[in-house]
Amino acid sequence: MKRSITPVLFFITILFCATSAFALTASIGNAKMILNADVIEGTPTYVEKELIINNVNDIAVKVHMNAINDLEYITRIIDNDFILQPGEKKLARFRVRLDYGGNYDGMINIGFVPGEQTFGGAGVGLSSHIIIFATGPENPDKTAIPDWYEEEIGQYLPKDIETQNNVQEDNVQEEEQKGDSAIGKLANKFGFRIAGDDAPATATAPKRSNKGPLIALVIGIIAIIIGILIWLMMRL
Structure with missing residues (x-):
């Protein structure tokens, strides 16, 4: 009886690995920045910084960034709409123009989709x-x-x-947000995660790329064949 169960357990394990192997993960190196600037009346002040964008996936990903809230109309994303190969990282520059003093509170959203897809499809996102x-x-x-x-x-x-x-809400991982601030509620609405000061952040999409189901099917068929062979060998 134990011998007959072994191939089944092996088959289930292979299928589980196949279905989880294609989840897309987003990763950035700085989830929060606190900056200071001095603005002289009549002279624009530029603040240029970088976001560390990591591709920790086994496939190429497209990355798109956009600024929202107080930064929306004063921030230019210099390095945008680029592709990262597996294991590659990039220092993505952005520049904020300040003509006035005061406190500015905003976010830069970073969206990740598989390299063969277009933005607006299945993907995952984070915010800095x-x-x-x-x-x-x-x-x-x-x-x-x-x-x-x-x-x-x-x-x-x-x-x-x-x-x-x-970035579609149902394609982004639902994660508990820290606090009940307006920024936290907005991030929760769009499925973005806010991490602590200077902390890296990651998020994983629950959906696979378009090629995922086909590859999983092939792996499943191979697992069935291997399971049958093991079962036959045990009966000999």
């Missing part, structure tokens, strides 16, 4: 929380789009920006 404390004259309306937006930021955005920014 950016806080800037700037001295200088206060901005009476931080929600207004600056006059220089199109020249310095808008022209660099992809034409299909709305599609690329649409």
Whole structure:
């Protein structure tokens, strides 16, 4: 009886490995930044930093980034819409233009999809929380789009920006958010994870790439054949 159960357990183990091997994982090196800047009236101040983007998957991934909240209209993502090979990492630069002092609280969303897919499909995302404390004259309306937006930021955005920014909630891992702040609630809505200060962050998508089911089927068939062979050998 024990011998007949062995091939079945082997088969189940192989299938489990096959179905879990294609989950996409997102990884960044700095999930939160707190920056300081001095702004002189009439002179723009630029703050340029980098996000560490890691591809810890066994397949190539596409990466798209976009700024939201207080950073949306004042941040240019310099290194955007790139492909990372397995095990590769990139220092993705972004630049914030400050014309006024005050506190800026925003996030940069980082979306990952398999290399053969387009943004808006099955993928996973993370966010880097950016806080800037700037001295200088206060901005009476931080929600207004600056006059220089199109020249310095808008022209660099992809034409299909709305599609690329649409990270579907059901394709992103649901993770418990820390705290009940407005940033945390917004991150929870879009499926992004907020980590502690200067901490790396990872998230894993529950769905596989398009090739995953086919590969899993092939592995499953091989597992069945091996299981049958083992069972026949035990009966001899």
